[in-house]
Amino acid sequence: MTRDSVFSGTLLEEQALDVQELASACAVAPEWVIERVQSGLLSVASSSGGEMRFVSTQLIRARRMATTERSFDANQELAALVTDLIEEVERLRRQLHR
């Protein structure tokens, strides 16, 4: 087992991902991301000069949608609906512990 020095990462809120980076992080093609943004199933954190940017919430949402589509051969709307419900369950669980 090796031990490296301390690594400082970057918060996605400080340095957002572009389409290619989000696609790579979700193991999907860039077109997959663009299509879901255009369908309104995935939001963007910002879109300056035509370049879409994504932060943590979108990364987690996109990964959930991609996993659901793959696991259940779900179409993109159904996968987005499942992801909406998972996000709602998370919100309610947080409220329960608030």
Add this chain to the structure above:
Amino acid sequence: MEFKEYYQTLGVEKTAAADEIKRAYRSLARKFHPDVSKEADASARMAEINEAYAVLSDPEKRAAFDKLSQRRASGQDFQPPPGWDAGFEYSDAGTPGENAEDFSDFFNTLFGRSARARGAGGARAQMRGGDHHAKIIIDLADAYHGAARPISLRAARLDESGHVVTDERTLDVQIPKGVKEGQSIRLRGQGSAGIGGATAGDLYLEIAFESNAAYRIDGRDVTQTVPVAPWEAALGASIEVPTPSGRVEVNVPKGSANGRKLRLKGRGIPGAGSSNSAGDLYLELELTLPPADDEKSLQLYATMKREFAAFNPRQHMNDKS
């Protein structure tokens, strides 16, 4: 390397039809879905199930796996014989769309990135390393002050002879001050190594807070329960409270009721960077009664009973009925 019995993982017979394999996979994918399942090892089970399905749902990989499995039993130490996959052609050259980095050494040796690199003919193929994802659980204090925290990671890489080996390493990661639950930290180049000189993938760490009964967290706002004596609430008092940002002196207003919240502006989780402001800390008062376990305290409670004869704590219940 342990031989993986993929049919057992999915709970199907070796003769199972493609439809049957798909049904079994979907059923298990629902049961062990990491966002839904209450099973402790849901994520690990899901990775095994995904791996088994990646092989058994692909006719070419399944045929190659069946050929190997005729000679081996699950759990036995295993090395694939040279040329084991001769005669099998993989049309997709891998597992597109799947996080094969999460799969076992067994899978990666047979079908994963190393196999793809091996099969790339004379030219040395270049392939960017895959991105990795992990969740890191931190204390609330780490978000207040920032901290270096060790996380243990297992990563597969190719050794000099082209075999997949698994390295376990501990990475000390700087948790930035002001981080919120659900945020992701990106560590460039800390994912899978690239193949053929290509760049390594990245590591994404999703932040979660350690469960702590003393605090409730909403974004950067923090609520902390503070026990107070009945006379402190009734008469008002100056009390000292340990908070995540240090001890603070707080004035409890006279006549405070149980559950009253005192807001300490800007004493929640600090802002990250210049664009975010700090959250607030809410101190929720919890009236705590002194024990009535000796003669003197019993007498004091008896005096209160006498002096507060008109007090009915259930009056509001009578009003509603």
